[in-house]
Amino acid sequence: MATSEASPAGSAESMEIIAQYFRILGDAQRLRILHCLQSGEHTVGEIAAATQASQSNVSKHLGILRANGLVGRRQDGNRAYFGITAPFIFELCDIVCSGARQRLERERALLPANS
Amino acid sequence: MATSEASPAGSAESMEIIAQYFRILGDAQRLRILHCLQSGEHTVGEIAAATQASQSNVSKHLGILRANGLVGRRQDGNRAYFGITAPFIFELCDIVCSGARQRLERERALLPANS
DNA sequence: TTACTATATGACTATCCAGTTATATAGTAA
DNA sequence: TTACTATATAACTGGATAGTCATATAGTAA
Numbered sequence: 001m002a003t004s005e006a007s008p009a010g011s012a013e014s015m016e017i018i019a020q021y022f023r024i025l026g027d028a029q030r031l032r033i034l035h036c037l038q039s040g041e042h043t044v045g046e047i048a049a050a051t052q053a054s055q056s057n058v059s060k061h062l063g064i065l066r067a068n069g070l071v072g073r074r075q076d077g078n079r080a081y082f083g084i085t086a087p088f089i090f091e092l093c094d095i096v097c098s099g100a101r102q103r104l105e106r107e108r109a110l111l112p113a114n115s
Numbered sequence: 116m117a118t119s120e121a122s123p124a125g126s127a128e129s130m131e132i133i134a135q136y137f138r139i140l141g142d143a144q145r146l147r148i149l150h151c152l153q154s155g156e157h158t159v160g161e162i163a164a165a166t167q168a169s170q171s172n173v174s175k176h177l178g179i180l181r182a183n184g185l186v187g188r189r190q191d192g193n194r195a196y197f198g199i200t201a202p203f204i205f206e207l208c209d210i211v212c213s214g215a216r217q218r219l220e221r222e223r224a225l226l227p228a229n230s
Numbered sequence: 231t232t233a234c235t236a237t238a239t240g241a242c243t244a245t246c247c248a249g250t251t252a253t254a255t256a257g258t259a260a
Numbered sequence: 261t262t263a264c265t266a267t268a269t270a271a272c273t274g275g276a277t278a279g280t281c282a283t284a285t286a287g288t289a290a
Contacts, residue, residue, distance in 0.1 A: 010150045014212075015143040021211045026138030027248075028130040035125045044267060057249060059268055069218045078257050078266050088214040092207055096136045097129075099203040103184045142278075159237060172279065174238055193236050193287050 024068050025089065029053060030061050034089060037071065041083040139183050140204065144168060145176050149204060152186065156198040 025031065032051040036042060042050070048058040062082050065071040072085040140146065147166040151157060157165070163173040177197055180186040187200040 010147070012143065012147070015146040015150070017215060018208055018211050019141050019143040019146055021215065022137045022207075023141030026134050026141045028127065028134040029248080031130040031134050032125070032127070035130070045265095054250075055267070056251080056269080059266095060248085063268075069222075075257095075267095080267060086214055086218070088210050091210055092137075093133055095203050095206055095210075096133050099201055100132060100136065103201070107184075144278080160235095169280075170237070171239080171281080174236095175278085178238075190237095190287095195237060 021068070024064065024070065025092065027061075029057070030065060031093070033058065033061055033065070034070070034084065037082060037084050038090060041074070041081040043079040043081055045079070047082070136183070139179065139185065140207065142176075144172065145180060146208070148173065148176055148180065149185070149199065152197060152199050153205060156189070156196040158194040158196055160194070162197070 025034075029051065032053075033047055036047050036050045044055060044058050044062065047053075047062070048055050051058065062071060062073075066073055066082075070084070070086045070089060071082050074081045074083070144166065147168075148162055151162050151165045159170060159173050159177065162168075162177070163170050166173065177186060177188075181188055181197075185199070185201045185204060186197050189196045189198070
């Protein structure tokens with residue numbers, strides 16, 4: 001019988017699952033949307049204005065984020081309010097951010113003396 | 116004059132930089148390679164065997180990982196040894212992993228009673 | 231030198247996906 | 261009802277990229 005447990009750590013399937021999450025986060029516009037939602041729930045229109053994107057663009061990205069469990073949707077009258085459901089994404093961003101900073105510093109240290 | 120500092124937290128440019136890191140990690144084969152390197156340095160051939168991929172496939176992915184500062188290369192005679200230079204990627208994977216697990220549990224709890 | 235092994239890379243193809251436009255759906259208000 | 265607003269979505273297009281194959285490069289060994 002197949003295991004009813006999660007895939008083993010290094011398996012091809014589990015890697016694909018993890019990669020899928022990273023792929024979702026690998027788009028600047030989606031990151032902008034998530035960043036916007038960090039301050040709390042917002043409507044599609046608000047997000048579109050904040051990220052300077054079209055309504056249909058934002059709606060599409062929100063659909064992807066929601067399908068992958070990163071945001072949630074609440075309808076109120078005419079509008080749809082979206083909010084973060086997976087706060088761990090901000091941990092990810094923080095780690096990447098400091099990782100990128102470290103790399104820049106390391107590379108700067110290797111460069112000829114400009115400053 | 117332009118700022119000589121890093122981009123502001125929510126700026127379009129900084130989002131693109133972060134997204135780029137996630138995009139690099141958003142490929143299962145690259146994750147497999149990184150997972151393989153978690154146990155220490157390995158040659159291209161060793162990685163190819165471990166991940167069941169072609170030599171040229173692995174070499175190409177290693178080039179991408181190296182160009183983005185995630186792995187380093189050391190040549191020894193005929194072979195090239197690659198190793199992790201950005202251990203924070205494993206933190207990222209761990210966080211994503213537990214996030215994914217939580218989501219599965221949450222969804223399982225919402226499903227009709229099968230077990 | 232030649233032969234062999236290990237790695238890198240150019241060219242090509244197929245696939246995926248972000249963005250746009252136009253349209254559909256649905257709630258509100260007159 | 262009609263008109264308006266907010267959101268979702270189908271269809272299309274262009275660009276990015278993963279995989280493969282063939283070839284180039286380079287180190288080793290005879």
